Amino acid sequence: xxxxxxxVALIFVVTACGSSVKVTNVNFAQPVETVMTANSNGDVSDAxxxxxxxxxxxxxxxxxxxxxxxxxxxxVIKNHNGYYFVTARGFRNVYVMEVRENELRAKEVxxxxxxxxxxxxLNQRDPNIQLVDGDRSWNLRKxxxxx
Amino acid sequence: xxxxxxxxxxxxxxxxLLLGTSPVFAQSDYQTVRNYQTEYNNILNAIKxxxxxxxxxxxxxxxxxxxxxxxxxxxxxxxxxxxxxxxAQVSNLRDLTSATxxxxxxxxxxxxxxxxxxSQISDLNQQIRYASEQSDSLRNTLEELTRRNNAxxxxxxxxxxxLNERDEFILGLVDSLYxxxxxxxxxxxxxxxxxxxxxSADRDNVLGHINSVVENNIxxxxxxxQLSSADYLKMRxxxxxxxxxxxxxxxxxxxxYEPSERRSDKITEINAGMERWNSRIDExxxxxxxxxxxxxxxxxxxxxxxxxxxxxxxxxxxNAIARAAEQGGSEEELARYEQxxxxxxxxxxxxxxxxMTESRxxxxxxxAAIDRKLSQWNVESQPVSSSWLIVAGVLGLVIVILxxxxxxxxxSAEPKKA
Numbered sequence: 001x002x003x004x005x006x007x008v009a010l011i012f013v014v015t016a017c018g019s020s021v022k023v024t025n026v027n028f029a030q031p032v033e034t035v036m037t038a039n040s041n042g043d044v045s046d047a048x049x050x051x052x053x054x055x056x057x058x059x060x061x062x063x064x065x066x067x068x069x070x071x072x073x074x075x076v077i078k079n080h081n082g083y084y085f086v087t088a089r090g091f092r093n094v095y096v097m098e099v100r101e102n103e104l105r106a107k108e109v110x111x112x113x114x115x116x117x118x119x120x121x122l123n124q125r126d127p128n129i130q131l132v133d134g135d136r137s138w139n140l141r142k143x144x145x146x147x
Numbered sequence: 148x149x150x151x152x153x154x155x156x157x158x159x160x161x162x163x164l165l166l167g168t169s170p171v172f173a174q175s176d177y178q179t180v181r182n183y184q185t186e187y188n189n190i191l192n193a194i195k196x197x198x199x200x201x202x203x204x205x206x207x208x209x210x211x212x213x214x215x216x217x218x219x220x221x222x223x224x225x226x227x228x229x230x231x232x233x234x235a236q237v238s239n240l241r242d243l244t245s246a247t248x249x250x251x252x253x254x255x256x257x258x259x260x261x262x263x264x265x266s267q268i269s270d271l272n273q274q275i276r277y278a279s280e281q282s283d284s285l286r287n288t289l290e291e292l293t294r295r296n297n298a299x300x301x302x303x304x305x306x307x308x309x310l311n312e313r314d315e316f317i318l319g320l321v322d323s324l325y326x327x328x329x330x331x332x333x334x335x336x337x338x339x340x341x342x343x344x345x346x347s348a349d350r351d352n353v354l355g356h357i358n359s360v361v362e363n364n365i366x367x368x369x370x371x372x373q374l375s376s377a378d379y380l381k382m383r384x385x386x387x388x389x390x391x392x393x394x395x396x397x398x399x400x401x402x403x404y405e406p407s408e409r410r411s412d413k414i415t416e417i418n419a420g421m422e423r424w425n426s427r428i429d430e431x432x433x434x435x436x437x438x439x440x441x442x443x444x445x446x447x448x449x450x451x452x453x454x455x456x457x458x459x460x461x462x463x464x465x466n467a468i469a470r471a472a473e474q475g476g477s478e479e480e481l482a483r484y485e486q487x488x489x490x491x492x493x494x495x496x497x498x499x500x501x502x503m504t505e506s507r508x509x510x511x512x513x514x515a516a517i518d519r520k521l522s523q524w525n526v527e528s529q530p531v532s533s534s535w536l537i538v539a540g541v542l543g544l545v546i547v548i549l550x551x552x553x554x555x556x557x558x559s560a561e562p563k564k565a
Contacts, residue, residue, distance in 0.1 A: 031226035121175030
């Protein structure tokens with residue numbers, strides 16, 4: 001019993017030591033967006049960064065079928081806070097995703113327009129992420145549009 | 148109306164201002180970088196495919212424009228292409244294009260020189276063919292005359308002189324061809340271009356012309372034995388020039404004009420021809436020179452080379468000088484001197500000296516040495532003249548008379564004794 005208590009205490013100590021190490025003022029800003037082509041299953045991947053995920057949930061939210069979406073470019077860029085901004089042609093929204101263990105979770109879904117985007121691109125304009133679609137552009141942050 | 152017009156203009160100005168101040172369509176950074184990379188790779192490929200210096204110059208302008216187009220995005224591009232750098236990549240493109248342009252310009256210049264040389268070879272070969280045909284025709288005439296036994300020496304000499312002119316013309320052409328060729332640094336050409344040039348030159352068979360000059364000369368010497376020493380000396384001088392050029396250029400010409408598998412045989416063949424030509428001329432020339440001296444009753448020791456000829460002349464003069472010194476001058480000695488002096492001054496020096504020095508039979512110093520000995524012999528060979536004896540006798544008589552007069556005057560001047 002004493003041994004078990006000692007072991008638990010040790011774990012707490014170690015954990016406490018680990019959590020005290022913190023790197024601050026990290027700039028996660030990715031200079032150029034990553035453009036990945038989705039397959040008919042909704043899988044996207046980028047060989048350069050190694051990032052890969054399935055966009056199925058997002059497509060469901062956008063009301064787009066996976067088979068229709070196959071071959072479409074998914075555009076992803078990370079802002080200085082470390083949030084991924086995700087969008088694609090046919091979307092009405094830009095998804096602000098935060099990194100969790102083995103998942104990207106939508107922190108914010110930014111409604112851009114009632115019309116679907118036709119040719120969206122994402123640019124790093126620290127502290128903003130610039131969304132350009134044709135002749136229109138928007139400055140985005142993790143919590144919405146900044147103009 | 149004015150209000151309407153000014154109202155229309157106001158709307159127009161507003162539109163212009165709106166258009167002017169509306170943001171320029173934003174472009175994707177990703178697309179900018181992709182465009183940059185695509186154009187960079189396209190230029191790299193274009194460098195690999197460059198065919199001419201003018202294409203390279205056009206590409207240099209394209210690089211200039213490429214740099215201008217992406218200069219404003221260099222920070223973005225640098226972050227994407229890290230650890231490469233925009234400036235370094237553009238500079239690399241420039242260096243590659245410039246190096247390729249220089250290489251192509253050099254090749255083009257060499258290629259143009261090759262074209263020029265090929266055309267020159269063609270022209271020269273036409274002239275060589277013409278000269279060879281003329282030589283053949285002259286040789287045929289000579290042979291025909293010889294067969295008919297109606298060729299006089301003057302005719303043969305005239306024809307021989309024309310043949311010499313043709314031979315030297317051919318040698319001159321080959322020489323000038325080589326000089327033109329030597330300016331071109333063939334080693335710097337790619338193997339394929341060098342091979343192409345060599346094949347082109349080979350068709351014209353330059354070494355074949357050289358060999359025919361050699362063989363024709365040998366044949367001429369073997370079939371014409373009635374030529375004079377002067378003729379043989381001229382032929383030997385001509386051979387010396389030809390041989391000197393061959394020694395200087397032969398191997399190089401063979402490297403250019405003969406395929407490697409035939410090269411060695413061809414050189415050996417021409418070298419052997421040169422040796423035969425030399426020995427035939429030598430035999431005929433020494434024989435003829437011996438005869439020339441014998442015909443004037445000048446018996447030199449036998450000679451068959453430049454050194455033995457010079458020794459024979461020296462020995463003959465040394466003996467003559469010694470003889471004249473010992474026996475004193477005489478009409479006979481003077482006649483012998485004049486006989487030798489005649490052939491030496493009228494034939495050897497007047498007619499043969501140029502060819503003898505050119506063929507290294509005698510040097511100018513040798514001629515000067517013989518001249519000195521000849522002068523000495525002249526002095527020693529002079530006979531004592533009878534007029535000199537008369538003069539000496541008269542002088543002696545005058546002296547005796549003077550003495551007698553002086554003695555008699557001195558006697559009459561003595562005071563008479565009282």
